[in-house]
Amino acid sequence: MYWSKLFIPTLRETPAEAEVVSHQLLLRAGYVRQLSAGLYSYLFLAQRSLLKIMRIIREEMDxxxxxxxxxxxxxxxxxxxxxxxxxxxxDNMFRLKDRFQRDLCLGMTHEEIMTDIARGELRSYKQLPQIWYQIQTKFRDEPRPKSGLLRVREFLMKDSYSFDLDAPGLDAAFDKHHDAYCRIFQRCGLEFSAVEADSGAMGGSQSTEFMVASDAGEDYIAVCEECGYAANLEKAVSVPQSPRAPDPAGDFAPEKFHTPGRKTIAEVAEFTGLPESSQIKSLVMVADEKPVLALLRGDHHLSETKFAAALKAREIRPAHPAEIRVWFDADAGSLGPVGARMRIIADRALSGRRNMIAGANEDDYHLRHVTPGEDFEAEFFDLRQVVAGDTCVNCGKPIEVRKTIEIGHIFKLGYKYSESMGLRVLNDAGEEVTVIMGSYGIGVGRILSAAIEQRHDKDGIALPASIAPFTVVVTPVNRSEPAQAEAAEKIYRQCLALGLDAVLDDRDERPGVKFKDADLVGIPFRVTVGKKLAQGQVEVVTRRTRESRDVPAGEAAQAVAALVRDAA
RNA sequence: CGGGGCGUGGCUCAGCCUGGUAGAGCGCCUGGUUCGGGACCAGGAGGCCGGAGGUUCGAAUCCUCUCGCCCCGACCA
Structure with missing residues (x-):
């Protein structure tokens, strides 16, 4: 294609509304334009990239x-x-009514539709297993769309759904997807981690998330480089660091002491001269409308996911200050388990500890010498969020915490949808059995954003050839030199003949403009046709590394094709 | 939904506090000179200052309401 005829609206300056790098670059490089919060138009360049990503996905799914x-x-x-x-x-679902006042929604995902198709048609175990997929726009009424294309209200997803007769069948489908996903993300040039994840509202027994490390992300994962353990922070387990100070030995009774104005763990630590790890952190939560006291070591954080899972609660929230006042007759900052009249659950890191500091349930007072199991009773669970510096439960090496973008999530759904919607087939014994399902999603737009987050520099986007909108740009430096224009045109045609996705920058612009645009847009290879043409030479430049080689004009297309092959 | 910020040519922003006929740079159009990393000269087009109400002789500027966008938090298939 001829650049002069294309709509590639690059911007010299970064639009003010863009915060994250991928968003800034997608706008500046003319890939996307925003229509409204969380709604984007994918222009020519973005569409080309998305089509390439989708082609990779289709190949691997097929x-x-x-x-x-x-x-x-x-x-x-x-x-x-x-x-x-x-x-x-x-409220996450877009809902509407048709002219007859019937309720409709815009699909956020397609489990229901797929299950509906299956229950009408699948009758026999002989028709299983099946894997069906779709690549389509899905909708979510996000409370707060943000981060450019990372959290939007309308987005392109690939979702697949598996139908099997039994659990081993589901396991096989799950593993196939796992492997296919690894290939897809590798081909898209992403560095990613597959991590254990929480299944959330999807339901199901086991799930794995595919995460790309990025500061623009919204999820955290815990990773052990040594043994490969990796999990979403919501779910991750680890061995905490030992308390900073040993507990006082001895069999003491709790003893109240005055702590005027000291409300936070840090303030009490400073006041007592004892580290945060010597305190019991008391959080008042409300789980399915019932108050629960959650206890943690002072320097630890509550994982709300683990908390909800421990209580099998559907809805949890921190208690309001007014509720706390009623239940404890004291304010947050002076709360503790001794004498608390509600269910108490404690993190395992408190098990076996002795003589700790806790709130006295009286404003401006704390207790010392509080011992779990003696001075109060609690149910112990893993409630603690993993932090960097913890060690791996498998191998004892340090755990790292990374911020990530979720680009894929695969679930063993089990019988959630087939049961509720009545998807059954006859097995080989003629008995009716419920089909077991899995669902497997990939955020197509997120792949593009994540790839840009991972692959950019000060000059712009540096996507791999597999998903870049063009593979090579042929740039004549000076259009007023007919020889350069002719040579560029010829090289461009040779690139096309070799099957390269090529564009000829035939614009009547100064060379600097063309170079800047090519870098910004992120075309992986550039053939520069300039003054060395007099010696029959042109330059082949690699966008990412900035490496440049002179090759005879007649061999330029071949040289690019070779570089593309090497990179793949 | 709570907290904060911002709405002025296509983009980045100034002007607002202290009301008095709307500005700059970039981009765009025309002509010319240029041509290896976002050129230069000359000329030109383009704005109901987000919207509505109010105060005032007079509002981009002050007041009220409203809409939109961004950020933090809550939330997150």
């Missing part, structure tokens, strides 16, 4: 025997009511 479909985005309430998610999804 390779594991998955079949592509196209499903409605507009969906009737009935199927969501059947699965129970019409209520569960709450």
């Amino acid at each position: 390779a594991i025997g998955a079949q592509e479909m196209l499903l409605p985005a507009l969906q009737p309430a009935e199927v969501w009511q059947e699965s129970g998610r019409w209520d569960v999804m709450g």
